[in-house]
Amino acid sequence: MSLAVTAEQQELRATVRRWLADSAPMARVRELMATPTAFDPALWRGLAELGVLDLAVPEQYGGAGYGVQELAHVFDECGAALLPGPLLATLGLALPLLLATDDERARARHLPGIADGSTVATVAWLAPGAGWDSAGRSMGVTGGKLSGSASTVLDGMSADLVLAVAGTGDSAVVVAVDPTAPGVTRTAQPTLDQTRPLAQLHFDDVPCTPVGTGAHLLERALDTAGVLLAAEMVGGAQACLDMSVAYAKVRQQFGRPIGSFQAVKHKCAEVLVELEGARAAAAYAAWAAAENPAELPVVAPLAKAVAGEAYFRAAADNVQIHGGIGFTWEHDAHLYFKRAKTSLMLFGDTGAHRRTLADRIGL
């Protein structure tokens, strides 16, 4: 498989785009935003029927056997539509984490449910009140029971399966937990980006099943998540640029379209330049994840940082180009702005990704 977009992938994108326009238009996004979990089981079933959820699940577990490249196209479209829902949690984090382990039984147990949409899965690793580098610090496993807390758990309220990372370094363990089991307390964390729900989970001696050992498992999953998030951000950035350009062509001031003022048109041009770079980085990263995994540790933080910056700029300039209307709750510009800034920060901000990159290229 090459970097070139295949006819099949184009088809996939078009299908997802149509489905999003029909099933999850912005009005529906706003309705979901206003609910505590921002989760619509019907939309999730819809994604399953569309063949999106099983796309990157290997065939022996009931999946379609495609990979990150195809998934990246889906994330791109969903990012443009600001689709709320556990796509990133389930397919971006939990799935690659399960695939990173050698635990055949855990895969056989959980992957078919992910593929058919019956399992919403997520990963819990961050310590409450701590930074992005706090993986596993606030949880421990003794005698087969998980105790401790995790915060910033993507879609933690709607998950049917939680993969928790307990402990650090070589002694970190990844365990599978049923979040509805006795001893689990889930608390929704109201989010700045209301389309991306988070939860805090507390575990009190909860029975769990180990699925792997070592901090590198989470690292690998986070790399894949970063690649898919980069694709999602590219979709969002393109949506912002499209809005900016459309508005700049029609909004008149001083007797001419504001898009004829260089202060406005140069902003748009700069966004395009950055977006083009981000798109190439995200596409290359998805290719590498699928075809040349040895490169993934370098391209993942790189693509995530580049896409994060491009998205933030596109979203911020979109607010500015819209003037007063862009600052309102009613206009969609703020939804993208919030998604952009929080996505840029997710799993580590730009500086953190650059430091990781510096380590990984051997500086």
Next chain:
Amino acid sequence: MSTGTPIAPAPSPIDYSPAAQEFRAEVRDWLAANAPDEMRGVQVPREPAPELAAALARWADTLAEAGYMCVAWPREYGGRGLSGVEVAIMNEEFARADVPRLTRGMGEGLVGPAIIAHATEEQKARFLPPIISGEHDYCQGFSEPEAGSDLAGLRTRGVLDGDHLVINGQKVWTSGFFKANMIFTLVRTNPDAAKHRGISYVLVPITVDGEPNGIEFRPITRMTGLAHFSETFFTDTRAPLDNVIGGLDNGWRVAMTTLGSERGGRATTQHLGFMRQFWRLVREVRERGLIDDVRVREQLAWAYSQVEVLRYTGLQLVAELAAGRSGAGLGNGSTTKIRWSEYERRLAEIAMDLLGPDALVVGPGYELDHWQEELLVTRSHTIWGGTAEVQRNIVAERVLGLPKDPAVAPARAAGGER
């Protein structure tokens, strides 16, 4: 055709056709047999010393004789008719063999394509072969003191005198004037026509039968201290009408010609020089014991990312071209130029900061070290060939479809080189 050297064991992000792979093998085999040792590892400096200049000229002649010059031109005009993908492959193989891929500069990249698109067959036969052979070395006489970004405001006059044009006026910023023997220039042949309509594109010999042709170059010293461009004065300079390309008063269209198949071209190799430069900076930073500084690491990682993005955009474009598509929407000359020119500028600034007090001192005779030269030279990369602002106008108007500034006519798109 080739001895079929096996190629590319690592996973490739580009699916090359069997024909493209065969072409790669052909170039690789030719280089293995013909690349001279004296060319290995040579990075062509901005100002090669005489000995190196002579060696480069020999290598250029070897390339021309073997058909590796002007390769994107059609075969019937002495080129090789290579597609963007094939030019990219050729660049990759030259990089792999670590020898410079020389071109005939503006003659190859600007004049030739304009001739191919607009000249008569007789003109093609007369002007194309000497570009390939290196016999004609062109400089570009477009800009004038009063006509820069708004190039069509040019005033240099061309007046008909029998079967000749007589040219009077002044050009400026003529790069490479000191080695050129031809100048391609734009002159106003119809002062009554609309701004873009009365211009002609003329190929003017700098001397005729060894005699001066009324062209005086007055060198201008650049901020680097070197006099690499000039003011250029035409005084009753004569050019046969046969040297007007595309017909009288049609020069604007001719000047705007770019070679379509240049797309691809350097896309997959342009990052190589930047990557080399990046690791050079890493080495210098390490030597100064700064590599563990968090801020330094973040800046270096930023630079690495930018260079990689250049590589990815190139690979993406060539992957699409190799798949038989146009690569539409994947970037164009303007977005690419904005990306690399602004990266280079920023990198030089960062490098200066990191090198500290040493970077404040130059050698005798204002001799600049690598980063000092970069700091200065890169300022011009957002000026020549259409300024950064003009590039942004082009991107906004032609790619995004934003409305033109009502007061501004179309600005220059493509232009000369350093």
